Amino acid sequence: xxxxxxxxFYGFAGLALFFGFxxxxxxxxxxxxxxxxxxxxxxxxxxxxxxxxxxxxxxAIQVLVYAGAVMVLFLFVIMLLDLKEExxxxxxxxxxxxxxxAVGVIAGLLLQTVLKAVPYSQTSTVLAVxxxxxxxxxxxxxxxxxxxxLSLLLLVAMVGVxxxxxxxxx
Amino acid sequence: MSTKIVDRKPLSFFENSYLPTLMSGxxxxxxxxxxxxxxxxxxxxxxxxxxxxxPQGYRGAPYLVKDQEGSTKCVSCQLCEFVCPPKxxxxxxxxxxxxxxxxxxxxxAPAEFEINMLRCIFCGLCQEVCPEEAIFLQxxxxxxxxxxEEMVYGKAKLLQMGGTHGGIQKWKHKLEEAEAQEVFPVRxx
Amino acid sequence: MNLFDYLEPTTQFVIFSAIKIxxxxxxxMTFVAYAVLAERKxxxxxxxxxxxxxxxxxxxxxxxxxxxxxxxxGIFQPMADGLKFLLKEDFTPAYVRKVYFWLAPAIAVIxxxxxxxxxxxxxxxGNPDNKMVIADLNVGVLYTFGIVSLxxxxxxxxxxxxxxxYPFLGGIRSSAQMISYEIAMGMSVVAVFMVxxxxxxxxxVQYQAKHGWMVLHQPLAFAIFLIAAFAxxxxxxxxLPESESELVGGYHTEYSSMKFALFFLxxxxxxxxASAMMVTLFFGGWxxxxxxxxxxxxxxxxxxxxxxxxxxxxxxxxFIWVRWMLPRFRYDQxxxxxxxxxxxxxxxxxLATALVxxxxxx
Numbered sequence: 001x002x003x004x005x006x007x008x009f010y011g012f013a014g015l016a017l018f019f020g021f022x023x024x025x026x027x028x029x030x031x032x033x034x035x036x037x038x039x040x041x042x043x044x045x046x047x048x049x050x051x052x053x054x055x056x057x058x059x060a061i062q063v064l065v066y067a068g069a070v071m072v073l074f075l076f077v078i079m080l081l082d083l084k085e086e087x088x089x090x091x092x093x094x095x096x097x098x099x100x101x102a103v104g105v106i107a108g109l110l111l112q113t114v115l116k117a118v119p120y121s122q123t124s125t126v127l128a129v130x131x132x133x134x135x136x137x138x139x140x141x142x143x144x145x146x147x148x149x150l151s152l153l154l155l156v157a158m159v160g161v162x163x164x165x166x167x168x169x170x
Numbered sequence: 171m172s173t174k175i176v177d178r179k180p181l182s183f184f185e186n187s188y189l190p191t192l193m194s195g196x197x198x199x200x201x202x203x204x205x206x207x208x209x210x211x212x213x214x215x216x217x218x219x220x221x222x223x224x225p226q227g228y229r230g231a232p233y234l235v236k237d238q239e240g241s242t243k244c245v246s247c248q249l250c251e252f253v254c255p256p257k258x259x260x261x262x263x264x265x266x267x268x269x270x271x272x273x274x275x276x277x278x279a280p281a282e283f284e285i286n287m288l289r290c291i292f293c294g295l296c297q298e299v300c301p302e303e304a305i306f307l308q309x310x311x312x313x314x315x316x317x318x319e320e321m322v323y324g325k326a327k328l329l330q331m332g333g334t335h336g337g338i339q340k341w342k343h344k345l346e347e348a349e350a351q352e353v354f355p356v357r358x359x
Numbered sequence: 360m361n362l363f364d365y366l367e368p369t370t371q372f373v374i375f376s377a378i379k380i381x382x383x384x385x386x387x388m389t390f391v392a393y394a395v396l397a398e399r400k401x402x403x404x405x406x407x408x409x410x411x412x413x414x415x416x417x418x419x420x421x422x423x424x425x426x427x428x429x430x431x432x433g434i435f436q437p438m439a440d441g442l443k444f445l446l447k448e449d450f451t452p453a454y455v456r457k458v459y460f461w462l463a464p465a466i467a468v469i470x471x472x473x474x475x476x477x478x479x480x481x482x483x484x485g486n487p488d489n490k491m492v493i494a495d496l497n498v499g500v501l502y503t504f505g506i507v508s509l510x511x512x513x514x515x516x517x518x519x520x521x522x523x524x525y526p527f528l529g530g531i532r533s534s535a536q537m538i539s540y541e542i543a544m545g546m547s548v549v550a551v552f553m554v555x556x557x558x559x560x561x562x563x564v565q566y567q568a569k570h571g572w573m574v575l576h577q578p579l580a581f582a583i584f585l586i587a588a589f590a591x592x593x594x595x596x597x598x599l600p601e602s603e604s605e606l607v608g609g610y611h612t613e614y615s616s617m618k619f620a621l622f623f624l625x626x627x628x629x630x631x632x633a634s635a636m637m638v639t640l641f642f643g644g645w646x647x648x649x650x651x652x653x654x655x656x657x658x659x660x661x662x663x664x665x666x667x668x669x670x671x672x673x674x675x676x677x678f679i680w681v682r683w684m685l686p687r688f689r690y691d692q693x694x695x696x697x698x699x700x701x702x703x704x705x706x707x708x709x710l711a712t713a714l715v716x717x718x719x720x721x
Contacts, residue, residue, distance in 0.1 A: 033459075033519060040512070047505075060501035068508020069541070072515065072534050079519055079531065132498060132558055188685075195684030199405045207404035214409045 009052050016045035032078045036071060043067045057132045224309040229294050231310040232285060233332030234325065235303075241273040242329065243304035246280040250296035250305055258289035259296060275345040283325040287313045306335060379493050383475050390671075391627040392437035398627075398679050400433060405683045411436040444620035452521075452613055459520035464614065464621035467513025471628035473506045478635045479561045481645050481664035482653040491645070491664065492561060499560040500552065503636060504545055507591060511537045513625060514593075514600060514610050521613040529609030532690065533600030536590055539697040540597075544587035546705035547580040550712040551640055564644035571648075574641040579708045581641045583701050588633040590697065593626060594678060596685040597693055634674035635667075642670050 023038035043066045050059035139147050184190065206212035215222060224230070237243050251259045262282035264270075271279040296305050310331070315321045323331070396411065403410030411433035419426035419435070429435070451460060477499040481491030496502050511534050518530015551573055552558055555566045567573050574581045590597040601609030611622045638644060645663040688696070 037512075037516075056496060056498040057501065060498045060505045063505035064501060064508055068505060068511070069538055072508070072511050072538055075512075075515055075519075076531065076534050079515075079527070132501075192684060199680060199683045202407050203401070203404050206407045206409075207401075212404070212409050213407040216409065216412075 005052060009049070012045050012048035012052065016042050016049065019045060033075065036075050036078055039074075040067050040071045043071065057135055224311070228309050228311075229292050229307040231287060231292065231313055231331075232290065232294075232296055232305050232307050233310075234283060234328040235306055235332040235335035236329060237273070238334060239273070240334070242271070242279045243302050243335075244280055244283060244300075245271065245276045245302050245304070246278050246283075247301065249299045249301065253295045253299045255293060255295065256289045256291050258286045258291075260284045260286075280325060283328060284322050285328060286322045287315075288318060288321045303335070306332065308332065376493060379491075380476075383480070383493060384472065387472060387475060387628060387631060388624075390631050391624055392441065394627045394631060394675055394679075395440065395623070396433055396437050397675065398682075399436070401676065401679045402683065405680075414439045441620075444617055447616040449616040449618065454522050455613060456520045456522055459516045460613075461618075463513050463517035463520050463610075464618045464625075465513075466516060467510065468621045468625035468628065470506045470510040470513070471625045471632055474503050474629075474632035475635065477502050477560055478632070478639055479564055479644055480635070480667045481660060484657065484660040484664075490561070491660070495561055496559065498558050500548060500558055500640075503632075504541065504548075507629075507632075508537075508541055510591075510625070510629060513622075517610040517614070517622070518600075521610070523613065525607045526610045526612045529600040529606050529612075532606075533593060533610065536593075536597065536599060536693060536697075539694060540587040540590035540701075543583055543697055543701035543705055544591060546702065546709060547583035547587065548640065550577055550580045550705075550708045553709070553712050553716060560639050560644075563640060564646060567643040568646040568652075572641065572643045577641070577708070577712070579704065581637075583705050583708070584637065584640070586696075587701065588637065589678070589681065590693070592629045592633055592678075594630065595682040596688050598687060599690055599693060602687055630678050631671065631675065634671050634678065637674055638667060638670040642674075 019038045019042040023035050023042055026034060026038065043062060047059040047062040047067070050056075050062060234242070234244055246261055246263045248261050248263065251261045260282075261280050261284075264278045264281045268278065268281050271277060292307060294307050297307050308331075313321065400410040402408075412431045414433065414435040415426075415430040416435055416438075419430055422429075451457070476493045477496050479490070479492040479495075483490055494502075514533040514537075515530045518526045518528070518533070521527065551563070554573070554576055555563050557563070557566075563573070570576070589595075593600050599609075600606075601611065603609075606612075611619055614622060645667040647666055650659075650662070650666065
């Protein structure tokens with residue numbers, strides 16, 4: 001039933017956009033916790049889009065890592081810091097400027113990708129890439145160096161955190 | 171300083187693995203599980219069916235008692251009403267025109283004697299203070315009723331629940347002396 | 360059955376899936392109710408008590424010997440409990456954050472039930488294509504972990520919504536605890552999937568049917584998974600998010616009535632789904648050593664489901680039993696256990712498994 005899949009695509013895409021909008025510019029609440037929760041919903045909607053592309057592994061990882069772990073830590077920090085003044089903050093010219101630049105860069109990247117993209121029916125290899133085994137094989141052969149470098153990056157971050165927390169023990 | 175600091179022995183590797191604690195926990199729980207589930211000997215007493223044997227000297231609900239001749243011991247002195255900590259006792263004295271006591275050597279008997287069992291704390295001060303030994307804490311511990319009014323026990327009910335308590339009758343021998351004096355020929359010289 | 364043959368295969372699939380979902384949901388709900396009863400009964404026995412043995416609907420009078428026996432076992436107690444929860448006053452304190460306060464119990468209960476979607480609870484029933492799993496996903500276990508990790512939100516939001524300190528502390532504790540133990544849990548399972556070579560849970564069961572139960576191949580992975588499951592489901596000895604003696608009631612301090620019951624349901628459903636995962640991953644799922652072929656007849660199919668449920672019940676009893684075996688851990692001990700013992704152990708287990716797979720038994 002291709003029509004049904006299309007319907008699901010528009011549903012998830014619409015939800016992702018809607019939740020994304022509410023995450024950054026919620027007219028009803030400026031609470032950081034609410035924003036974080038809408039970010040979680042956006043991530044879950046994106047996972048739905050991945051599933052529609054048959055990328056089950058990516059979808060599962062998306063939920064597991066981003067929604068399940070990263071966002072919980074976010075929430076954790078937000079709650080511990082108790083960002084009351086964040087709710088009253090006004091827009092400043094600098095913030096808006098940085099935002100526009102960031103959105104512009106991402107939009108440019110997106111545009112480039114969309115222009116280079118081939119129509120959906122011709123990308124049958126996508127189905128294979130989305131599965132766990134081919135993904136693992138590619139990660140450990142073709143992209144081994146970037147993959148390991150990324151882990152190094154995480155290690156550096158971790159060592160930095162330990163250094164910061166243990167500063168007074170020197 | 172009398173405090174002696176005892177060094178805590180560091181845990182061995184085996185103890186640190188939590189395994190010995192787990193094993194002893196397993197042993198204890200299994201012992202109790204076996205006893206109550208498999209052998210059917212739980213400690214619980216299933217109350218309405220099985221009842222506890224009330225020991226001697228148990229302080230349950232206070233009731234009024236009668237003497238061995240079946241007359242009210244209470245003389246309406248109101249000491250118990252006065253001493254009662256939760257103010258559970260209320261005595262209505264007979265008044266100047268009230269009915270006389272039903273025994274000969276008492277001046278009066280209460281017109282009404284009420285104990286609110288919802289307030290009573292079974293402390294036993296009324297029994298302690300009573301000069302006539304007319305009120306005793308007895309073995310009832312499960313008093314129930316469907317309304318608050320029902321839980322206020324009146325004189326008739328208290329006397330009926332209390333039963334007879336013979337024992338010492340403080341003024342009995344005085345009465346006998348007095349009666350003997352009436353019969354005895356008085357010496358006239 | 361004839362009526363079904365006229366329908367399109369897609370429609371048939373949808374109908375079968377819907378029926379499976381309904382049945383699995385119903386059975387799980389019943390299990391949750393009776394897990395509560397089992398908890399109360401076993402706790403009572405371990406503490407030399409009798410446990411619930413009075414609830415008797417009037418109908419039991421007409422059953423001769425069995426009726427009073429069922430009453431003594433407390434079989435009708437879950438109904439009374441459920442009714443009580445429904446009839447109690449649903450109180451919302453004035454100072455709570457309303458939206459999250461209402462949302463949190465639902466978020467707490469949904470992930471626990473979603474996990475059952477990928478668990479193969481039987482081989483086939485009737486038609487050989489009619490597999491006894493709701494969604495035969497290729498990334499089965501990743502799905503489970505993804506859903507389980509969402510379960511934290513219910514508790515964190517409950518703690519946040521209550522807007523008072525004890526629930527908040529409970530929520531913070533639980534989020535840290537669940538994230539820590541998810542890592543150990545996930546790593547312990549990696550070794551299992553290295554041995555099997557597939558992420559599909561059905562494939563795991565098939566592998567175990569051929570090569571023996573996974574608990575024999577990977578005892579360390581099982582131990583870590585079991586203990587992490589205790590932490591993930593907030594069961595004793597790791598029930599710090601709701602430890603009564605220090606946090607009043609933890610994240611459900613401010614909840615009452617059905618909202619409280621939903622947390623309760625969620626906790627027990629999570630316990631059941633964790634047990635189901637363990638049965639599937641480590642105890643051969645629906646197979647027994649001599650009953651490992653997919654069912655050829657309806658009866659064998661039902662027998663497979665019964666085997667699965669029996670294994671599940673054994674693990675549930677373990678969950679309940681452990682509750683009385685160990686006292687609650689201190690929070691730093693919990694973190695120490697998670698980060699400094701289980702994660703290195705699980706990593707070492709992965710390494711050892713990889714070495715064995717690479718050099719000894721390819």
